[in-house]
Amino acid sequence: MSVADNLIDPDLIPACSGPPHELFDAWRASDPVHWNPPSASYRTPMRHASLDKGFWVLTRYQDVVDVSRDQELFSSHEGTSVIWDFEPRQLEEMRAGLMDMKPADHMAVKKLVMPPFAPAELAAFRPEIDRVARSIVDSVAGRGECEFVFDVASPLPVYTFCRLLGVPDRLRETVFTLGNQTADTENPAYRDESNSAFYGLFAIARELAAEKRADPDGSMLSRLVHGEVDGGKLDDLIIQRFFVTLSIAGHETTRGTAAHFVRLMHEHPDQYELLRSDVDRHLPNAIEEVLRHSPPVVKFRRTVMEDTEIGDQKVAKGDKIYLSYPAANRDPEVFADPHRFDITRENASRHLAFGTGPHFCLGARLARYQLRALLKEIVTRIPDIRPAGGMEMLKSIWFNAIVRMPVAFTAEV
16 A cells, blocks of 8 residues: 555645546445555544554444444544543543433533524524525625635534524634634644634533533524433533534534535536536436435444454444445446446435434534525526635545635626
């Protein structure tokens, strides 16, 4: 394996303009449960984490599904869902997060925060999402150009997750900035800041939790503060970890999908012409195809709990498993002609961009609606929107993310 073939290379996704699909195709064909050794050059940006062990990369759709759904054999708690390995104190801290709890605790906490994502509550919130989507496009439509990621793609999911969490307007921009820095772990400029940003979010969570205790408001954070699991209140660390998770996941993936949508429609004008011929009919499935073709999250980890096999490959207790969503989403056994971008693909929604099993994204329904609201405004009001050069991708082993994409369009009069 060459350095360029190691998935623990933050430059790999920018160099490939996305996940390394030629590599995944080759592995899937001859070595579908592929051993990825550690990288001698990689250093984690966190002082108490390492990546000195290799891991098995799953490139087949069904393998990713099967491992994701079997929490007893393939744990997200044992070593967490993060590919790094943590020292004991930090490991316990990470295990307080929603994605890294024991299965029973995960389900109990998830029940506390599910109501805002239920169909009835989401339906009541939709007019506000529509209003904010219109205001975002209002702010740029007369200009003829803008930077898409932060001017257009970011504001709606940031507004939405802050509203749901119960973050007041005065803290919205701070939470957004700290969430970005926490997610941008591979950026050398943030190697110190990403840690301080992480704990900065902890501090805000403590402040807001105290406010919710004194004055409940029905927000997700308030539900966590006042909710009970097994007859007891949640530990402060669980509340803080949940806040950090939502501060990243609440906007990173939705804005990334919106940016990939504009990019892909520009690269496939026939598909964009078809979409514009009947936006209401084609937009929902077009979003699913964007998620399949260019999922914003590239992987999560599981830890093997006892010696077993995945396919024909023996894996040992304690081994790390890398769930590759981009590879699974282009498995030809599931998706015909998988590299083709086709907004009419009948099974596009089978993608794994939101995960599967117990850790399926709890905000998937909300994310889909935000994307429909924002992208319909864009397609109908500034339909000739197109990248205008200078696109920049995040250096990351976590995200397939566009972080800068200037666009141009005919200004709305």
